[in-house]
Amino acid sequence: MSVRVVARVRPLLKSERDFDVILRTGASTSAAEVKSRESSVEDRKSAALKDRDSIVRIPNPKNEGEEYSFQFNAVYDADVTQQELFDAEVSPTIKHLFNGFDVTLFAYGVTGTGKTHTMRGGKSLAERGVIPRLLSGIYRRSRKMEKDSDGETSVQVSLSYYEIYNDKVFDLFEPPEKRTLAGLPLRDNGGKTVVCGLTEKPCTSLKEFESLYDQANTNRSTSATKLNAHSSRSHAILGVKITITTPEKTRISTASAIDLAGSEDNRRTENDKERMVESASINKSLFVLAQCVEAITKKQARIPYRESKMTRILSLGQNNGLTIMILNLAPVRSYHLDTLSSLNVANRTRKIEVREVENDPIFKGPVRPAMRPSLAATRKPLQPLTASVHVNMPVAASKDPAKKEEEKPLKLFSVYSDRTQIKAVTQLRKPEVLKKSSLSGEPHAIRTIKPPRPSYAPSQLNYGDISAAKIEEMVEKKVEEILAVRAMSEKSRHTQVHELNERLQRRLEQLEQRIEGTEDARAEGLSYLLMAKQHQARGELSSALKMYQLALPHFPHNEKLVSKIANLKERMQGKAISRPSMAQVSPPEGRLGSMLSLKKEPTVTLGKRQAADLDTDMTDALDGDDHAMSDEDSTLPQAKKRATSKALECHDGDLSALDDYQDPAVSPRTVRLLSIINSRDVSQIKLLKGVGAKKAEAIVDCLCEMDETMGCNEDSTDESSAFQVSSLAELSTLKGVGIRTVENMRNGVVA
Numbered sequence: 001m002s003v004r005v006v007a008r009v010r011p012l013l014k015s016e017r018d019f020d021v022i023l024r025t026g027a028s029t030s031a032a033e034v035k036s037r038e039s040s041v042e043d044r045k046s047a048a049l050k051d052r053d054s055i056v057r058i059p060n061p062k063n064e065g066e067e068y069s070f071q072f073n074a075v076y077d078a079d080v081t082q083q084e085l086f087d088a089e090v091s092p093t094i095k096h097l098f099n100g101f102d103v104t105l106f107a108y109g110v111t112g113t114g115k116t117h118t119m120r121g122g123k124s125l126a127e128r129g130v131i132p133r134l135l136s137g138i139y140r141r142s143r144k145m146e147k148d149s150d151g152e153t154s155v156q157v158s159l160s161y162y163e164i165y166n167d168k169v170f171d172l173f174e175p176p177e178k179r180t181l182a183g184l185p186l187r188d189n190g191g192k193t194v195v196c197g198l199t200e201k202p203c204t205s206l207k208e209f210e211s212l213y214d215q216a217n218t219n220r221s222t223s224a225t226k227l228n229a230h231s232s233r234s235h236a237i238l239g240v241k242i243t244i245t246t247p248e249k250t251r252i253s254t255a256s257a258i259d260l261a262g263s264e265d266n267r268r269t270e271n272d273k274e275r276m277v278e279s280a281s282i283n284k285s286l287f288v289l290a291q292c293v294e295a296i297t298k299k300q301a302r303i304p305y306r307e308s309k310m311t312r313i314l315s316l317g318q319n320n321g322l323t324i325m326i327l328n329l330a331p332v333r334s335y336h337l338d339t340l341s342s343l344n345v346a347n348r349t350r351k352i353e354v355r356e357v358e359n360d361p362i363f364k365g366p367v368r369p370a371m372r373p374s375l376a377a378t379r380k381p382l383q384p385l386t387a388s389v390h391v392n393m394p395v396a397a398s399k400d401p402a403k404k405e406e407e408k409p410l411k412l413f414s415v416y417s418d419r420t421q422i423k424a425v426t427q428l429r430k431p432e433v434l435k436k437s438s439l440s441g442e443p444h445a446i447r448t449i450k451p452p453r454p455s456y457a458p459s460q461l462n463y464g465d466i467s468a469a470k471i472e473e474m475v476e477k478k479v480e481e482i483l484a485v486r487a488m489s490e491k492s493r494h495t496q497v498h499e500l501n502e503r504l505q506r507r508l509e510q511l512e513q514r515i516e517g518t519e520d521a522r523a524e525g526l527s528y529l530l531m532a533k534q535h536q537a538r539g540e541l542s543s544a545l546k547m548y549q550l551a552l553p554h555f556p557h558n559e560k561l562v563s564k565i566a567n568l569k570e571r572m573q574g575k576a577i578s579r580p581s582m583a584q585v586s587p588p589e590g591r592l593g594s595m596l597s598l599k600k601e602p603t604v605t606l607g608k609r610q611a612a613d614l615d616t617d618m619t620d621a622l623d624g625d626d627h628a629m630s631d632e633d634s635t636l637p638q639a640k641k642r643a644t645s646k647a648l649e650c651h652d653g654d655l656s657a658l659d660d661y662q663d664p665a666v667s668p669r670t671v672r673l674l675s676i677i678n679s680r681d682v683s684q685i686k687l688l689k690g691v692g693a694k695k696a697e698a699i700v701d702c703l704c705e706m707d708e709t710m711g712c713n714e715d716s717t718d719e720s721s722a723f724q725v726s727s728l729a730e731l732s733t734l735k736g737v738g739i740r741t742v743e744n745m746r747n748g749v750v751a
């Protein structure tokens with residue numbers, strides 16, 4: 001059977017005026033007719049209950065002369081009391097609840113149209129809404145059942161109450177401070193969506209219910225908006241679980257009463273930021289609900305239940321049992337478009353088929369064969385419940401108008417008796433062609449009105465087979481699982497790639513650091529060696545020794561360096577040097593000191609490239625400087641040392657070049673550069689790269705000073721008696737010439 005949809009139009013509020021009313025209910029009534037008919041209170045009451053034709057009329061917003069009509073299972077106008085609504089719509093469901101059917105009641109509508117008033121109602125007895133009346137009816141029936149069975153049957157009632165606020169589920173029986181940020185999770189349990197970790201409170205009396213319900217409602221998220229001073233900002237779901245235990249079996253059924261939050265047009269609400277977030281969430285879930293309704297009625301393959309928690313829980317069209325939608329409407333113009341939109345959703349909802357299946361009882365004693373597969377063959381629809389007052393049902397056409405009022409309405413719900421019937425009755429309904437939304441401006445509603453369909457048609461389900469909905473659910477579940485696995489593996493692949501990248505990056509950085517460190521260390525070591533040479537050249541043996549020792553950690557396994565240190569130590573201990581080398585000549589204080597500057601100490605912060613380039617140069621620079629290290633070394637003429645044409649084979653860490661005698665690795669370029677410098681020819685020197693005339697003159701001046709200092713005769717033509725720059729290191733110590741200049745000069749030389 002289909003979802004039962006009933007409309008309830010609320011009365012005008014104090015702020016609303018008569019002439020703003022645009023909604024009309026009734027068969028063929030014009031506004032004037034309504035007025036004349038509703039001349040007295042009595043007339044109005046009877047009109048509400050007896051002459052209700054289940055049609056709501058509303059003008060086309062684009063053309064007031066045109067009117068749309070929407071037909072529902074029942075329409076209750078502003079004068080219908082809480083009691084009347086309950087008696088007509090909800091009271092009959094209690095019986096089915098006790099027969100094992102689940103019942104879902106939900107109020108739907110724009111904000112401020114009376115949903116909470118309908119479901120919860122006011123404090124006074126007359127104003128009590130559907131929910132307290134339902135509980136009252138349940139307890140009354142429970143007592144009767146227990147009494148009639150002489151205590152053999154017992155009925156337990158327990159409650160759960162929760163809200164869906166901003167698409168998160170919160171237990172209303174728990175104080176707000178106990179809420180977690182994420183709310184309670186949902187789980188699929190045998191086709192039903194259940195909320196995990198929800199409090200279930202046994203509740204034995206109406207009084208107890210009222211106190212629990214009132215307390216829980218204080219936890220509900222409500223706020224004042226421009227359209228409603230006590231606007232519900234959440235969907236509230238009350239679950240009433242009834243467990244009936246007889247000596248043979250236990251049967252559980254649940255009544256769900258849902259007070260949905262109202263959709264709202266934020267151009268009208270003037271909501272602040274927080275209210276807007278709530279509003280967006282409310283509107284989204286209601287939009288999803290509308291989409292679900294549309295998808296179901298259009299028999300689409302995919303119903304977007306899972307796109308909001310509310311639709312997942314409501315599971316419209318998937319839940320078994322009876323479902324009643326109460327469409328709350330405000331009659332005034334300010335709600336015009338919203339009302340039209342609600343009417344359209346409700347109109348579609350009316351076409352949703354709900355499986356009318358009662359819950360399986362749990363039998364005591366030995367296991368019995370499952371009942372469900374044989375249900376279709378053994379059950380038949382009950383006869384309409386003539387005792388029930390379903391005023392909304394179409395009244396069969398009667399020839400005698402006087403008799404019309406006496407005729408009982410047809411029963412609304414199709415239920416099954418347990419009487420054996422061989423023939424399985426099925427009703428296959430033709431899919432109805434949906435008309436375009438009236439909001440699209442296309443008048444349709446009047447044409448869409450169809451004679452009310454008898455709603456007591458038996459279920460079209462064959463219980464022996466898996467239903468289409470079940471298959472759909474299974475497929476959806478499977479697809480979700482596959483997508484989840486895919487998402488997980490995709491995620492883990494991304495994570496792995498990311499981790500690998502990070503590891504590679506780290507490794508690369510480490511390698512770079514190592515290389516940099518090695519090169520820096522090497523450059524530093526070379527600097528110490530250079531400085532050692534310079535000190536040694538000046539005869540500052542202790543400083544030279546110190547520099548060699550500082551260089552040693554950078555070339556720890558170099559035997560030659562170790563032996564140099566040992567030699568130097570010996571020499572310092574007083575070993576005679578047969579002939580002072582030129583480099584050992586200490587210049588007079590204040591003269592050579594100014595010429596051989598140490599101010600440009602090689603620094604440990606040399607760049608990678610510099611360090612590498614300097615490598616060869618440094619070893620070159622150290623070439624021949626070691627002649628002062630031993631007596632033997634010093635006896636050999638420098639020219640000879642320099643004349644070596646040994647190939648440039650200076651490997652990293654190879655300090656063999658320190659010893660010219662053994663491995664005089666002097667490059668032809670260095671030899672050429674030194675010969676240009678030692679020529680003292682300014683015209684040639686200035687052509688060296690990075691030098692220029694001024695610097696060339698300064699270099700020549702410096703060399704001449706050296707000659708003077710060393711007592712060389714200026715006029716002498718004997719070149720060998722003049723001061724000779726014997727290495728790049730020595731060259732770099734000349735005033736105004738640094739390592740970089742030496743490097744430049746050398747690079748510019750064509751060997």
Ligand SMILES: Nc1ncnc2c1ncn2[C@@H]1O[C@H](COP(=O)(O)OP(=O)(O)OP(=O)(O)O)[C@@H](O)[C@H]1O
Nearest residue numbers: 010011111112113114115116117228231232261262
């Ligand atoms: N049938 C009715 N009889 C008398 N007053 C009503 C009726 N329906 C609604 N009202 C009044 O209209 C106002 C708005 O009703 P209510 O708060 O129930 O709206 P709502 O649809 O629940 O709004 P929201 O979605 O914002 O929570 C209230 O003051 C309520 O008392």
